Amino acid sequence: MSIYRSVRAVTGASGDGPVDWGAVTDAARASTDPGDIEMDAAEQRGYAEDVADARDRVREVTALEFDLPDRVEVMNRHHWLDANVGTFERVMDPIEQQAEVMPGFARVINTGSMAFALSFLSNHVLGQYDPLLLADSEAHALYFVRPNIRRVAEMLDAEYDRFRRWIAFHEITHAAEFGAAPWLPDHLESTMMEAVETLSTGSIDRESLGELDTTMTAVEGYAELIMDEAFDDEYADLRRKLDQRRQGRSPIEQLIRRLLGLSVKRRQYERGKKFFDSVVQARDIETAGRVWESPEMLPTDAEFDDPQAWLARIDRL
Template identity: 60%
Template sequence: MNLYRSARAVAGASGDDAIDWASAAEAAKAATDPGSIALEAGEQEAYARDVRDAREGIRTVSGLEFDVPDTVEIQNRHHWIDANVATFERVMGTLEDHAPPGAFPGVARTINTGTMTVLLAFLGRNVLGQYDPLLLAETPDDDHALYFVRPNILKAADALAVDSDRFRRWIAFHEVTHAAEFGAAPWLSEHLERRMEDGIAKLSEGSFDRQAFRELDAAMTVVEGYAELLMDHAFDGEYADLRRKLDERRQGRGPLQRLFRRLLGLGLKRRQYERGKDFFETIVDARDLETASLVWEGPEYLPSHEELDAPGVWLRRVER
């Protein structure tokens, strides 16, 4: 780590955009130990095997037709930062497109770049794996991607006192469930993109489109909750201890870590996991997994914000 180089990169932010993305990436990497991707013998094949097994297991229990992305990468923390700068830039670009000329003077740009640096560095040190649907990509045919941040996986397994191979496999199953969702529902990416663009456009005009963000939150709750449901059915090993220890680790972090998680909306993501999982467990208990999978038939099958807390209402609507 080189905090001086990080601060210097932020201070040198330039350009016409709200954020100097090149400086943010440089500063975040300077503030973050990259970690090692010096793979042990057989480790690369183990990652590949986990992904293949996850694909077959999830196909079997869900009946969904999908494939994993062509791009599957074992990354260090710097690799993850580089891969996600483009994603953040695409999302923020929607806001910048609606901003008036000269809206981002030098001081504001420096502050924005510093804020993004902190965000990228924090996530780069904590993300374990990621399925990236490449939302708002310029070319719709761009392949989705699957990332594993090896140093973070090893560090978390050590902190949790769990077997690193089993933990890595569990992460692989979780991320491949997201590939299953987006593969089974080709309309999902566009649905999420529209809600993001609508909400950001309103923000740039100084207003808040509550409905757009409620619909986005509901859709992401479905994505996270269904992934949790498939994990329960598809993972070929014991995982209750992994979930319990991860939850305890999140809750037991220091005040600064908890503050960062609140500021970054990671508490919201956890709520999406829990709320979505409760919804789908209720549906499966009342019907079956096939009925739960109806959510991927089209956007009209997605539960509304209210239906997520009233699964019976959703059931009556889709079974008419």
């Protein structure tokens, strides 16, 4: 890890666009400790068994048909950076296409901001289900960032194998959602691009941003619901320890997480879980799964606060 090499990569940003993505990658990698990825045979087998067990259990609980992602990778932080820089670049492309030739200092600032954001995320992501949005591929991937999982398990004083298994179950619930809803990647892509393209003109598309938020609230909330039913162990202690860790973050880290939108993700977890708990209490888990039948079945923003209104609407469909 070298802050000097990171700064040199940022200040050397070149090209005509607002971001030099090659420099973003170099700077983020230089400022990020990759972490250890050496595993013995038992640990490698543990990851594979966790994923397979999660798939079987989630299928049993939800009755949803889905396959495992095309790629399941245990990676270090540099591997995660390499896998995600392309996603950020694809999302930013409409803005870059609209941008005029950038003065050098603006490119340096933009490049540094993106490198900082990706470096921060690479140090905090535990697992990631990646539908590879906006890529020229229909493949999906599942990533486990081993150094972060080991570090957080130690910080929480949690058994590593159990914590790793918990992460695997959570990410497999996302695989189930996208497997049950083949329309979901296109829906997310189109909504995201509408918002980004409007942003590239200097305006904010609040309707698209709102739709993106409600979609992700459904994705995260349903995953939380299924975790309650599928995970083969009690995990209230893990959730409590994670919540305590969040509350103990420094003001600077809390600010960074807000700027990166991570506090919004937590709200999506909580709001979505409350909605789906109410649906299951009123009906059953199969009814909750109807949200993946089509985009029209997604709850609206108002319906997340009124599950009975959503139930009444889908009964009419």
